[in-house]
Amino acid sequence: MTPTINPNETNPRIAPQTIKLDARSKQLRRTIIDTFAAGKRGHVASAFSLVEILRVLYDDVLNINPKQPRAEDRDRCILSKGHGCIALYAILADKGFFPKEELNHFCKPEGILGGHPEYGKVPGVEASTGSLGHGLPIGIGFALRARMDKLPFRTYVVMGDGECGEGSVWEAALSAGKHKLSNLTVIVDYNRLMSYGSTDDVTGLEPFLDKWRSFGFAAVDVNGHDIEQLRSVLKNGPLDSNKPTAILCHTIKGKGVSFTENNLSWHHKTGVTEEELKNLYAELGNNS
Amino acid sequence: MRKTSLDTVYELAKKDPRVVFIGSDLGPDTLKQMKAEFPNRFFMEGISEANVVGLAAGMALEGKIPYINTITTFLSRRACEQMVLDMCLHNVNVRLLGSGGGLVYAPLGPTHLAIEDIAITRAMPNMTVVAPCDANEMKRIMLQTVDYQGPMYIRIAKGGDPIVSVESNLCKIGEPIVMRKGKDALIVTTGITLKLGLEAAEQLKTSKNLEVGVLHVHTLKPLNERLMREAFAAVPAIVAIEEHTVIGGLGSSVAEIIAEAGFDKPKKFKRIGIPDVFPDQYGSQATLMKRYDITTENLIATISGWL
Numbered sequence: 001m002t003p004t005i006n007p008n009e010t011n012p013r014i015a016p017q018t019i020k021l022d023a024r025s026k027q028l029r030r031t032i033i034d035t036f037a038a039g040k041r042g043h044v045a046s047a048f049s050l051v052e053i054l055r056v057l058y059d060d061v062l063n064i065n066p067k068q069p070r071a072e073d074r075d076r077c078i079l080s081k082g083h084g085c086i087a088l089y090a091i092l093a094d095k096g097f098f099p100k101e102e103l104n105h106f107c108k109p110e111g112i113l114g115g116h117p118e119y120g121k122v123p124g125v126e127a128s129t130g131s132l133g134h135g136l137p138i139g140i141g142f143a144l145r146a147r148m149d150k151l152p153f154r155t156y157v158v159m160g161d162g163e164c165g166e167g168s169v170w171e172a173a174l175s176a177g178k179h180k181l182s183n184l185t186v187i188v189d190y191n192r193l194m195s196y197g198s199t200d201d202v203t204g205l206e207p208f209l210d211k212w213r214s215f216g217f218a219a220v221d222v223n224g225h226d227i228e229q230l231r232s233v234l235k236n237g238p239l240d241s242n243k244p245t246a247i248l249c250h251t252i253k254g255k256g257v258s259f260t261e262n263n264l265s266w267h268h269k270t271g272v273t274e275e276e277l278k279n280l281y282a283e284l285g286n287n288s
Numbered sequence: 289m290r291k292t293s294l295d296t297v298y299e300l301a302k303k304d305p306r307v308v309f310i311g312s313d314l315g316p317d318t319l320k321q322m323k324a325e326f327p328n329r330f331f332m333e334g335i336s337e338a339n340v341v342g343l344a345a346g347m348a349l350e351g352k353i354p355y356i357n358t359i360t361t362f363l364s365r366r367a368c369e370q371m372v373l374d375m376c377l378h379n380v381n382v383r384l385l386g387s388g389g390g391l392v393y394a395p396l397g398p399t400h401l402a403i404e405d406i407a408i409t410r411a412m413p414n415m416t417v418v419a420p421c422d423a424n425e426m427k428r429i430m431l432q433t434v435d436y437q438g439p440m441y442i443r444i445a446k447g448g449d450p451i452v453s454v455e456s457n458l459c460k461i462g463e464p465i466v467m468r469k470g471k472d473a474l475i476v477t478t479g480i481t482l483k484l485g486l487e488a489a490e491q492l493k494t495s496k497n498l499e500v501g502v503l504h505v506h507t508l509k510p511l512n513e514r515l516m517r518e519a520f521a522a523v524p525a526i527v528a529i530e531e532h533t534v535i536g537g538l539g540s541s542v543a544e545i546i547a548e549a550g551f552d553k554p555k556k557f558k559r560i561g562i563p564d565v566f567p568d569q570y571g572s573q574a575t576l577m578k579r580y581d582i583t584t585e586n587l588i589a590t591i592s593g594w595l
Contacts, residue, residue, distance in 0.1 A: 133338070142346045144343065147328075178334075
């Protein structure tokens with residue numbers, strides 16, 4: 001059994017462990033487990049840490065119409081940490097981008113939903129991701145296009161913290177800062193755990209907020225499971241009208257189920273047992 | 289050839305608002321006029337090729353046609369994954385104009401020599417790979433790039449290369465050009481080796497009265513395999529010559545077609561190119577080509593030895 005480690009933030013303002021999940025957050029997590037169970041594999045813990053970020057984006061922030069997923073004026077949202085895709089699939093299905101039934105075909109030959117999201121296959125997916133460090137450069141391309149054509153849409157790039165070890169992230173951060181891309185928001189799911197261990201041990205990201213600021217971003221950190229904090233920071237446009245925005249979301253990897261939280265063995269889970277599935281559903285409540 | 293390709297980007301930009309130029313860290317006056325006329329479609333993004341290719345793919349997903357220019361090894365080697373995933377997996381209209389294809393940067397050493405760019409790009413699904421022989425052919429190809437669908441890699445040679453292409457030949461992306469017909473042997477060329485092929489065929493005619501054909505493959509992918517098979521079927525001996533490693537480039541493509549063609553009689557066949565080494569000398573493009581026998585003389589000797 002891989003040991004759990006506890007890298008949680010202690011500052012009470014942004015401490016993700018203080019948040020109790022509401023019914024919608026539990027329901028989305030149940031959908032994630034349904035999908036995971038159908039595919040018999042998946043980055044469950046990586047998806048659980050993302051739920052509130054994606055939920056607030058798709059419920060309250062993005063200008064989108066699931067019936068017109070390619071509408072020119074829509075806001076663009078790229079899930080750069082593509083391995084967290086089950087959370088994205090759950091919210092896209094919930095919003096009606098594709099039938100919920102499709103979730104039952106996760107990772108199956110006949111399905112459109114793979115272990116990483118693909119542009120052109122999945123309505124609502126703006127870019128194929130999976131290899132890390134690709135979403136931000138593509139998002140900069142979107143944001144520059146909006147500026148070139150004087151279009152009002154915003155681009156959101158949701159990234160993992162471990163992903164920020166990729167050089168391309170910082171190449172892109174320089175570029176976003178240089179262009180003062182105020183129509184771009186980077187959201188980092190800062191759960192502080194990678195596949196092997198903590199980001200502090202494996203990559204060394206701190207001082208993380210200062211890094212974004214020094215690259216020309218207006219940056220804040222929030223509790224990434226606190227719906228109100230997320231709404232408040234995401235709904236009000238850029239933090240600075242002359243800079244790209246970076247929002248560090250303090251989260252818990254595996255948030256919502258006692259035995260998946262901060263448990264490295266749930267980063268990418270295969271070979272799930274019936275007992276484990278039963279316990280997952282037991283903690284998340286019954287579908288209703 | 290580089291000047292022609294960049295001048296053509298400006299020409300295309302004047303006609304089509306989707307055309308965007310992106311450089312990494314090029315010379316101070318690069319596309320000065322385009323920058324002055326279309327400042328919001330001219331980007332100089334710094335020494336950050338992964339980001340440059342990624343953001344170009346983002347623009348292309350949004351309907352733009354970005355042309356990227358930088359030293360070619362920094363694309364095919366450094367930004368390889370961005371080319372595969374951001375450009376090719378999304379199948380978007382990004383055009384890479386790779387400067388210094390082959391041995392052009394001889395004095396700068398192996399970090400700058402693009403000896404395997406064709407092999408790398410050829411293996412990327414959806415990628416079109418083009419190596420024009422001179423500035424005129426570059427121009428003809430560049431003019432087709434706005435309406436061409438999918439990602440493209442265009443290999444730029446040294447510049448000032450002698451003009452050997454012929455305007456009356458149909459130059460269409462994806463279609464090899466029969467430059468010279470001949471029943472005794474066939475020389476298959478790409479990029480600047482067309483000049484060597486034409487010289488060798490002419491000298492073999494003059495000195496030995498041999499009829500040697502020359503097939504110029506400016507587009508290495510997609511290949512018109514049917515046309516190439518027909519050309520190979522008509523001769524007993526074939527030489528492929530390229531300014532590139534013999535692994536995975538033109539010679540390999542030709543060998544693959546011959547191997548699968550099921551010809552009744554076996555063909556004499558040779559690949560002329562850079563062996564599987566990092567070039568170990570400086571000098572010039574010409575001296576390195578001579579060092580690896582990528583020469584008219586080697587073509588003549590090879591074909592003469594067979595016939």
